[in-house]
Amino acid sequence: MNLKDIALLNLRRRKAKAAFVLAGLLIGVATMVALVGLAEALTHEINHKLEKYGANILVTPRSDQLSLTYEGMSLGGFSFETKELKETDLEKIRHIKNAGNLAAVGPMVLGVVRVGQQEVLLSGVDFEASEILKPWWKVEGAAPGPGQVVLGSEAARVLGLATGQELVIQDRRLTVSGLLTPTGSQDDGLIFSQVATAQELLGKQGLVSMVEVAALCKDCPVEDMVEQISEVLPTAKVVAIQSVVKGRMETLKHFKSFGMGVSGLVALVGSLVVLVTMMASVKERTQEIGIFRAIGFRQSHVMRVVLLEAALLSLAAGVLGYLLGLGAGELALPLFSQGHGAHVAFDPWLAGGALVLALVVGLAASLYPSLMAARMDPHEALRTL
């Protein structure tokens, strides 16, 4: 038998008090785990969405004119004749400090061409990058090879063309390799080709009209990336596309701070429960502590018995609280999540944090009661019988 056994046996006897302390800590830990776990799961979900969202930075030549289009409605002539970016600028973008966060860099060459009697916007794009930049694109047929084009649904209707048919642009014969399914955007009215094809047809060799960039912004804010690109391309206008996702990210940040605040408050209440219960327990054990001291326990031995009890309860509360919090978070997730399949995952850091929180709160709140027990005058303690 040693001090640990005494602590264990006492806990076993005073089950109600032990349960009370356990509950106080458990609720605190579970709240923390549930809220933090929930925030993590939602962040993960949003990051996942961000990756799927497509381009979030637009690099265009700096123009002195104001836009004459609004929401796809053109109210004046196109201003694409102004300036162009150089194709070599793409390399500069690929070598910025946070290059690791670049998911895709997609150049686009734009220009007006004539197909029969119709003026159409021709867009040369990197179809490989488009898979990330425009994940909503669906091509019926194949992506265009050299000498091939893909038509937006509206363009195909107006021009009366279908997959496999041919059209002539600037005296060049091109085959329609596929059709873009309706996107509901300006893209429906465009003709798409490879970048090189468009440059050749538009006489813009080595130039691009704009660059779309998809940045993964788990670790870095989009603003930083924008700044870095602006630095390497001083003549270009670099704009972050403000998105709904970003607003949601902001909300999540608030939710996180709210969660932390609530967790802190609940932990505080938990520590008060521990403090009061441990004080009562120590008072109740006055006689016993008197005996301990009379038979030769040092003050530190008495303190150790009380703190050992607190530590054992805290550890149990940490483990149970983590599991309970995980369960509660999982149950509450559908209330906050927009998509399906999000989960509050096992996180060793959160599990460790739960244990540490329980131990710190449990031991800190038991420190004063244990001191009180240790400092008890053994003679007085034995006289209270």
Added chain:
Amino acid sequence: MSFIQGQDLAKTYGSGEAAMTALDGASFSIEKGEFVAVMGPSGSGKSTLLSVLGALNTPSRGRYLVDGKDIYALGSDQRADFRRQYLGFVFQSFNLVPYLSICENVMLPLAIQKMPSRRKRDLAIGALERVGLAGKQDRLPSQVSGGEQERTAVARALVNNPPILLADEPTGNLDVATSREVMEAHGGGADVSEGGGPSASAPIAGRGAL
């Protein structure tokens, strides 16, 4: 020099007009192997003397020496160590810890000693056998009789083989024959026993002090 020495020990509780002197200039010496009974009417300061001898109650005046050591000049930890190494206590109300079994109660003084738990248990069982409680080690204090509780308290006081055994009306619940057995179980050391009257302690005490 005597093993135990009290020099002009006094204890006053409270101060001013409410001051109450429980012990007033007690001097005595006790040798190893001696059995001393302290007798007196209730309120005569017997329990105070015992608590002073037990290194639990700092006297207002005087010195208390054991084995040449001035006990109340020691620090709190050293005094706790002294209690562990030198003293065995039998309290008036036995003071068993209710959630520990008879055997665990007896092992209590060993809980803070570095020793294999097997040996702790063997020592406790040995002490229980000496007071005639073999076979009841796994019961709780509430599951044995008053006399058995008392003997458990005696076994706990003896398990360390302390040189001094202090007992507060130790055998009040025991008949004279059993009392003698219990006292004989503690051979060689100094025993200080305190009793309300000469009923139980006196017939076996070597020296009575009133």
